[in-house]
Amino acid sequence: xxAPLRVAVLASGGGSNLQALIDYVVDxxxxxxxxVGSNRAVAGALARARSAGIEAMLIEDxxxxxxxxxxxxxxxxxxxxxxxxxxLVPPTVVHAFRGRVINVHPALLPAFGGDGMYGRxxxxxxxxxxxxxxxxxxxxxxxxxxxxxxIAQWPVHVFENDSVxxxxxxxxxxxxxxLPRVITAIAHGTVxxxxxxxxxxxxxxxxxxxxx
Numbered sequence: 001x002x003a004p005l006r007v008a009v010l011a012s013g014g015g016s017n018l019q020a021l022i023d024y025v026v027d028x029x030x031x032x033x034x035x036v037g038s039n040r041a042v043a044g045a046l047a048r049a050r051s052a053g054i055e056a057m058l059i060e061d062x063x064x065x066x067x068x069x070x071x072x073x074x075x076x077x078x079x080x081x082x083x084x085x086x087x088l089v090p091p092t093v094v095h096a097f098r099g100r101v102i103n104v105h106p107a108l109l110p111a112f113g114g115d116g117m118y119g120r121x122x123x124x125x126x127x128x129x130x131x132x133x134x135x136x137x138x139x140x141x142x143x144x145x146x147x148x149x150x151i152a153q154w155p156v157h158v159f160e161n162d163s164v165x166x167x168x169x170x171x172x173x174x175x176x177x178x179l180p181r182v183i184t185a186i187a188h189g190t191v192x193x194x195x196x197x198x199x200x201x202x203x204x205x206x207x208x209x210x211x212x
Contacts, residue, residue: 004032005187008077010059010085011038013119015045017083017104020176021183022052028180030187035075037068039087065090072097079186082141083179086118091143099193101141102186104179106171108153109137113146123164123171134158134167136175138182138203140193151191152203154178181205 011018025031036049037057049056057071069092082103094101105113107122126134135155140148154174158167181203185191191201
């Protein structure tokens with residue numbers, strides 16, 4: 001049996017996507033979460049990591065790529081996952097981990113992405129624009145916010161009576177399902193980033209009518 005994919009996670013908030021991963025890998029021998037970092041000392045993600053016995057670290061200077069790389073290499077991380085991380089990953093880390101950094105975003109990119117488009121801001125923009133579909137996207141990370149190659153998307157309906165909170169809750173539920181599926185696909189070698197920036201392979205997802 002191959003060694004599990006060693007996953008490091010960056011998160012800025014409560015860490016619900018991290019918790020979904022922690023719960024998921026209990027039954028997934030191909031994946032191990034080995035390190036969690038956050039730019040906020042009070043982030044719930046750090047508490048969740050410590051409760052699960054995972055090394056947790058405060059990122060005091062999110063722009064310090066050298067220190068982040070040192071921590072990732074010390075943890076022997078194979079894949080870096082951004083799960084609600086609100087800072088731009090330093091270019092030195094992106095380059096060193098090319099094709100091994102992924103992000104989950106609460107909209108169907110390339111729509112409603114970019115600097116400042118996170119959390120409630122995204123869902124408010126979706127509703128303001130009258131979009132009929134939203135959802136979650138997992139993509140490879142490059143030097144720009146939400147611009148890397150898209151790996152998989154999971155759509156949800158936007159209803160006329162939706163509020164920011166109801167839409168956010170529905171999108172978050174699919175984030176919790178999509179992110180582990182993508183990580184598992186990477187762990188099994190069925191998804192990767194080609195040298196020309198294309199995504200090779202795909203992530204099996206349920207039929208659209210089953211999604212939301």
